[in-house]
Amino acid sequence: MPFLTPDVPPVDPAEFRTLPRQERIRTLANFWAVYGFGTPKSVHAIYITKLLVLYVCGGVVLATLTSDVGGPLEVSSWWDQPIIYQKLVLWTLFLELFGIGGTWGPLAAHFKPMTGGISYWARPDTIRLPPWPQRVPLTSGDNRTPGDVLLYLATLGSFVIAIVSGGMRPDGFGFDLVDPRLMALSAALLVLCGLRDKILFLAARGEQYLPILIISTLAGTLLTSTDFIVAAKLIIVIVWICASISKINPHFENVIPPMVSNAPFTPKSLKRAHYRSLPEDLKPSKLAWFMAHILGTTAELVVPIVLLLSTNWTVTLLAVGSMVLFHLFITQTFPLAVPLEWNVLFAYIAICLFAGFPAGEGFGIMDFSQPWMLPVFAAVLFFFPVLGNLRPDLVSFLPSMRQYAGNWASATWAFAPGAEAKLNQLTRPANNQIDQLIDGLGYDPDVAEMTLDMTLSWRSMHSQGRGLFSVMQKYLRSEYETYSLREAEFCCNAVIGWNFGDGHLHDDQLIEAIQKRVGFAPGEFIVVWVESQPIHKATQEYFVMDAALGIIERGTWLVTDCVNEQPWLPNGPIATQVTWRHPELHPDSDQHDGDKEMA
Template sequence: MPFLTPTVPQVDPAEFLTRPRQERIRFLATFWAENGFGTQKMVHTIYIVKLLVLYIGGGVALATLTSDVGGPLEVSQWWDQPIIYQKFVLWTLFLELFGIGGTWGPLAAHFKPMTGGIAYWARPNTIRLPPWPGKVPFTAGDNRSVFDVVLYLATLGSFLLAASSGGTTLGGFGVDMVDPALMALSAGLLVLCGLRDKILFLASRGEQYLPILLISALAGEVLTFVDFIVAAKLIIVTIWVGAAVSKMNHHFLNVIPPMVSNAPFVPKALKRAHYRSLPEDLLPSRLAWFMAHVLGTTAELAVPLVLLLSTNWTITLLAVGSMVLFHLFITQTFPLAVPLEWNINFSFITIFLFAGHFAGDGYAVTDFSEGWMLPVFVAALVFFPVLGNLRPDLVSFLPSMRQYAGNWASATWAFAPGAEAKLNQIPGGALNQIDQLVDGMGFDPAAAEMTMQMTLSWRSMHSQGRGLFSVLQNYLGDEYEGYSLREAEFCCNKVIGWNFGDGHLHDDQLIEAIQKRVGFAPGEFVVVWVESQPIHKPTQEYFVMDAALGIVERGSWLVTDCVKEQPWLPNGPVPTDVTWRHPQHHPAHALGAASPTATA
């Protein structure tokens, strides 16, 4: 793959767009299997420089130069200091909430500009999505106010204030820590931000870092130093184990091949080996199964438990190395949400907690100062993962600790000709992705359209994509070829400034907010949305929503029917069980709206 030039499908884009949609999906899915997005390596280099210079270099400088632990290059003096651990978490929180951590840049469909985040969240009148608007006082509405902007900026400032503050020695600790009051301030402001707008809480990765802020706020008064370290170990182990348990499903096997295919430095032969038989059969191979369920699920479950329980130094070091390699592997694949900082931070946390504070030296889970602490901490940490696996409709997949498990709430947006441009009426920091490519980066319109359809092929390689396209075919009927289809995860970035593969950020709540601002006509904007699969059920539940009419259909499909089909559905749509249809508004193409004729 050339450094400056992307690898693109060898086809004339204009001719390509005249082909039937499922044929296009097959062509692009096959291309993806060997080339991923085809992004030029210059783009990956930008991410690597951001990671090394801004995140690691900036974070080390900030943490060490504001703490009495030695200079940035004196690693041996600070790598096991708790204040450095705290400040790296704060620095990560700041970058994530600013919008230059995960879900940044062209790999996350922020083409031009490359930063969403602050360009939306520091601007009044952009869309916000409160998690419980009918239950939490003073959170109703979907319009960002001046108060929301001030609260957001204050939260960012609190992270920087705590990260740049000098350390304080707490009673009985013997080491410097960030002032618990500053950590409490950061935690409180983050919670307030999240109650006003769930986007901000999720974008900060609050489900993982808020517990660290809270135990830091309790340090000295409630928690001894040993309590603090053991609680921090329980937090990261819960994240790992929760992710591993969530990957025990039919979806995860389909995640590995397209992820490896998008890794820029993996040889093509190894990419092909993750599929049964290219180009005829794109289902996962035995190698993909081994990568998913042995090096993935099993390792992510077993190794963290070894880290938590082992009092053997050699075994602990081997386990530390294994988890660091695990996160470095994910980093080098450049997954589409691009959580590079998160993976590097977790690599450091692994070393700090388990090598720097070895269980055999008095930092085991049995070393809490009070016996009640262990069950209370465990119960608090597993509450949302348990609830989210049983009732995914109630909990985002991030607090559910279901990161990259393939079992995602997802959606596909369908626009009648010309309707997509109306999204540009929504206040925000960027145009639609198609317009970013054409107007901002000089793409030919046909080439830009083919680029955006690449994301549809990526979705089709995952189980829920086959269900989404099946429902769209059934619902739109003869009009299926005429609508412009878009991957909702990427479109969501334009509307709210951030997404992490979480369909709860672009469900009916967002569509209603969009409709209030745009006013689509019936049939112009149709959404098929699917919830994650509950851990105890074999189905996923979906709905069809016309932005102008509301939800017009509900139903479900069997996950096993989706995972066994090829991405392009050669046998036709997978079976669906329609449980409800709106008596007046079904289907969309019979509503009398102008019939779409474009082939995009």
């Protein structure tokens, strides 16, 4: 039955493994262009059920029955109530931090078990990654302690308490809110969790929701009812604007075709139309350019500004509808991090804040009671996106607001024959994805390998993948065909329980933590890692790391060289500029073919 069976490449899996790696990438990239991951529709049905039953229905029932706004079915009585807005944000926070929001299930490489999250973070001795261990006291180390587990569970509990609490009305407000003290508790615990482990803060999507907790804390003291609504509007508008600006780059056009190709209900003819000429040319077509830069970047920049400034009800309503459709489009593509709840929440927020509290009825930015606070508030919200685009090495791409922009820190892991199994020594509830597929789901080993090769082909369809595979080829040389290559984002999910396409979660900090526990021999575990492109530079910086030896090479590549190449690198590896090589630990000091080495 098509509903239960996946789409699979028309090749014999055993023979397929004997092909050269770049030929395998070409075959699977062309398959992805038409079929995406090939996931059975039954898997998408699981995600849709989770979204509608657990998230939407569960959240609405919890929020309405614990607030004096009418029952769940009385939509007209609660859709524009700020307390419902707050509680749905808290519900989203809870599900994300629990581990059953984004990055859940087989589309995020959680094959069996499907849930990472709490099964990792409520378990002592799993890996944690503090963001500033040398600068923030009491955060050093990479081992999760019983204290970390208690802090994590307390944070989850604070969200639940705030959700089920009744509302209260601050002085001068015309509507109820969650008690600001409960919001302050949730905000404080989330920050403490993040200082001990950046995985938890990012998994909760703290960069999106912490500002909402903060303005909720200030409601009734520093913020009037109008101030609260205007500040909430400003938060979501700045998220949209920063995300749109981050898409003004050479990478983003390459994001749209494979994203649309993975949409399970999109006609195959429309998927093919996003590429210039399958199977020879997988560069984005003119349609992909239009989708990326007009319906994507331009719309996401212009429409939110209209929403913020418009005092015309018809214009406001059209803008609200545009942003709702924008997020529903992303939702139906089932992107690999599967951030379905986040997109549905933002669609609801657009309706609640902008249709429920129109600027023309006294809720515009000029109605803020203390105008001096607006630029200060905006500056705080813009700080990390601006810093992250100028210095991506200092800020994760999530606080940098580069969602979907294609400009990501990324990596490829390579294991010598037999070495990958050593990762199963780690304290964690799930084994490597290859073992989940073979032992957990009963896949034939050749089919399991081809399934994981699919993720490499997906990465190759994005600009940075072509650079990663180029460097890996140059470093491994003849051994490039014998090593097992893995998409680091998926591997990271199995190691720490979560990843959202963020290379900062599997950089040298994680590799060192793994090496401390596993002890790979030199040459057994090789990583090629690349940083996001700074907004003012034409290059990306990469490093090569041997888990046993440390970083042994650094260099750069031109982004345009990656963007202009096909996924399977038919012209050979792209040119790279080596800026440093370890004089003793690098395999040789000779320049690789195609390299330029700086003196």
